Amino acid sequence: MEPIRLGVIGLGRAFALMRASFHADPRVRLVAGCDPRAAARDRFVSDYRGHAYADASSLAADPAVEAVYVASPHQFHTEHVLAALAAGRHVLVEKPLALTLADCATMRDAARAAGRHIVVGHSHGFDAPIAAARAAIAAGTHGRLRMIHAVYHTDFLYRPRRPEELDSAQGGGVVFNQAPHQLDIVRLLGGGMLASVRALTGAWDPARPTEGAYAALLRFTDGAFASLTYSGYAHFDGDEFTNWISEAGRDKPPGAPFTARARLPADQPGELAQRTARSYGAPDTPTLSPPHHEHFGLILASCDHADLRPLPDRLRIHADGVTIDQPIAPPSVPRREVLDELVAAVRTGHRPLHDAAWGMATMEAALAIRESAASGQDVPMRHQVPVMQEPA
Ligand SMILES: NC(=O)c1ccc[n+]([C@@H]2O[C@H](COP(=O)([O-])OP(=O)(O)OC[C@H]3O[C@@H](n4cnc5c(N)ncnc54)[C@H](O)[C@@H]3O)[C@@H](O)[C@H]2O)c1
Known part of the structure; x- marks a missing residue:
């Protein structure tokens, strides 16, 4: 199986925690990162030789990116998930899915309309x-x-x-x-x-x-x-x-x-x-x-x-x-179960258990x-x- 080419929006603590999973799992390859912090972008380029962006839409539009991991602060999840879906990418988004039910529903509906999957995770x-x-x-x-x-x-x-x-x-x-x-x-x-x-x-x-x-x-x-x-x-x-x-x-x-x-x-x-x-x-x-x-x-x-x-x-x-x-x-692989759901969704079209409707019900x-x-x-x-x- 070809590894999923992943772009990451938000190179902060959540990404630092997920990195061990991405490193250990050959089903995923990090190809692009986005963060307003120059230090994080520079480190991403040196660690992964990937593309680095200061804004989320540019990362989503990068043709090298197949799926996007949204690990930005809560208040940006909706904007970043919608940008990824609009560019035709599947999404892994950190919890909480969003801060309002209206935003959760917007993401759920946008994923359905785009024929793309959202996995909400990691969560315990x-x-x-x-x-x-x-x-x-x-x-x-x-x-x-x-x-x-x-x-x-x-x-x-x-x-x-x-x-x-x-x-x-x-x-x-x-x-x-x-x-x-x-x-x-x-x-x-x-x-x-x-x-x-x-x-x-x-x-x-x-x-x-x-x-x-x-x-x-x-x-x-x-x-x-x-x-x-x-x-x-x-x-x-x-x-x-x-x-x-x-x-x-x-x-x-x-x-x-x-x-x-x-x-x-x-x-x-x-x-x-x-x-x-x-x-x-x-x-x-x-x-x-x-x-x-x-x-x-x-x-x-x-x-x-x-x-x-x-x-x-x-x-x-x-x-x-x-x-x-x-x-x-x-x-x-730490948090392997998260990547199992992402891979099944992206490679076989399998509906994730932790999809946007599930994340919305949790919220x-x-x-x-x-x-x-x-x-x-x-x-x-x-x-x-x-x-x-x-x-x-
Ligand atoms: N599942 C987990 O175990 C876990 C652990 C930590 C955080 N989280 C979740 O991850 C999300 C991020 O939290 P964190 O602790 O990593 O925060 P953080 O502040 O450590 O990292 C957020 C990163 O996003 C960047 N950022 C800010 N605005 C941005 C923008 N507009 N576009 C792109 N990047 C932007 C920041 O510069 C920072 O590097 C939160 O929603 C949090 O709930 C989940």
Whole structure:
């Protein structure tokens, strides 16, 4: 198979994280990059000998580009996805798909009209242990799925941020940035079709005045339900629940307290400089493959006869009177499942599970977390879609 010729819009942190996957997977070749930062463009040319552009439309129009990875900040996703589709390219776009349902629908409809595919990822709904849990639930071996718990505590709010990432009106905070991971996982395990969302949010640090926490109660149309809790306030470390394997699938020192808050510069230029140092183009950008699968904290799916717990290297099944560990081989290519969907869509026309309609349904639930927190009401869901294919 000819490798997919990929152009990347937004050579930042997300690209730095995806690079290990692109390097390890011969099905993909990086041919073009776009970023307003000259340092990132220069680095791209020297790393990949590809073309580099300062604006997205020029990259999309480059005939060498077959598919576009949109990894620019949230607020540019719609513009960049539409530019790629208009040029006839398939799209891989980072979560969140967009900040409004109207924008999500515009992208979904534009992809249909252009006969091109959108894959929304990476998100932790792609993680192999989640696919294993989904397969076990779909097989019905343990009875019906009844309830899901998803809990994750991180240092999200104290990692260096751009100003708009601390302003909820511009897509800042954990509901836009982190809830899509948890919602993707929970919707995948539960079959996709949510009936309603009830939630509360917390914005407890006036110096970083956006949502840093939420708790949500989700009802599925078949009667199953899920509770989601997230805190980015950097106190308890949720990786304790995954045996001290980090979200990125790397071993970390057990019990070490978070240091992000203490390391954060007091002024905004300092914070931006620290952010850029974690981004593509910095000398120490990591590209090594992680030894374990990625994860998004504690996930517990309760069926009639067993509680299923996906872990970074196994699916642990707490059944009647017995606990079974079903090992999951380490990733050969990190985030391989994302590229599997992209390759299947581009090379065989296979509709991706994480397509724009799926991404829109996830964003409907994320937006409902904020809406419910403001209104104190259940928010009914109107744009949900079911899981269209079972993971292999
Ligand atoms: N799935 C994941 O694990 C993951 C991880 C990090 C980020 N993300 C997502 O990736 C997106 C980018 O986040 P990030 O953390 O990489 O941000 P970032 O600031 O590190 O990187 C964004 C890059 O886009 C560039 N950019 C800004 N405006 C642009 C424009 N108009 N055209 C082209 N490039 C432009 C910036 O210069 C920067 O290099 C966000 O939507 C975020 O949610 C996903």
